[in-house]
Amino acid sequence: MKTVLVVYHSQQFGNTKKLAEEIARGILDAGGTAKLINTNERRVTLDDFLKVDAIALGTPDYYSYPAGMIKTFFDDLYLWDKEGKPVKGKPAVLFMTHGGGGRAKQPFEAFAERFFQRVGETVTSGRPIDDTAKKSCFELGKELLLRLSAV
Numbered sequence: 001m002k003t004v005l006v007v008y009h010s011q012q013f014g015n016t017k018k019l020a021e022e023i024a025r026g027i028l029d030a031g032g033t034a035k036l037i038n039t040n041e042r043r044v045t046l047d048d049f050l051k052v053d054a055i056a057l058g059t060p061d062y063y064s065y066p067a068g069m070i071k072t073f074f075d076d077l078y079l080w081d082k083e084g085k086p087v088k089g090k091p092a093v094l095f096m097t098h099g100g101g102g103r104a105k106q107p108f109e110a111f112a113e114r115f116f117q118r119v120g121e122t123v124t125s126g127r128p129i130d131d132t133a134k135k136s137c138f139e140l141g142k143e144l145l146l147r148l149s150a151v
């Protein structure tokens with residue numbers, strides 16, 4: 001069975017967590033397993049990352065940038081790669097929430113391009129989280145699993 005690591009940062013209202021949970025529902029619906037880590041609770045380890053087949057990554061917009069702990073995750077990936085660990089090339093889907101700005105999308109996608117094979121389009125939602133974004137996340141989780149099952 002394919003496993004997806006759903007890494008997200010959610011701290012202010014639980015908005016990003018709601019989207020993470022929809023992605024996880026989509027993954028389960030398509031026959032996969034989802035492991036969720038909120039970087040507000042703990043840091044992602046190399047072991048967490050190497051064990052999974054794909055990743056779903058979500059951030060709130062903080063000052064037009066990904067949240068600090070999501071940036072730390074990218075920093076860790078960079079360093080693991082330099083140490084020779086096989087961290088590049090996993091399929092990934094992206095999602096983000098914002099308070100009306102949403103300019104974190106560009107830097108968020110730019111970091112992700114360095115490490116992952118992107119699947120689908122980044123799902124974004126303002127406040128409150130809307131049903132369209134939830135549905136898109138559910139579908140994105142399914143799409144990621146179907147992509148994994150095809151290889």
Ligand SMILES: Cc1cc2nc3c(=O)[nH]c(=O)nc-3n(C[C@H](O)[C@H](O)[C@H](O)COP(=O)(O)O)c2cc1C
Nearest residue numbers: 010011012013014015016060061063064097099101
């Ligand atoms: C420190 C901080 C900085 C923020 N900066 C922005 C911003 O620049 N642009 C924006 O649209 N929203 C900004 N927001 C709003 C959050 O992106 C938004 O409320 C988000 O949905 C919170 O996600 P969460 O409930 O999962 O923590 C900021 C929130 C915080 C706490």
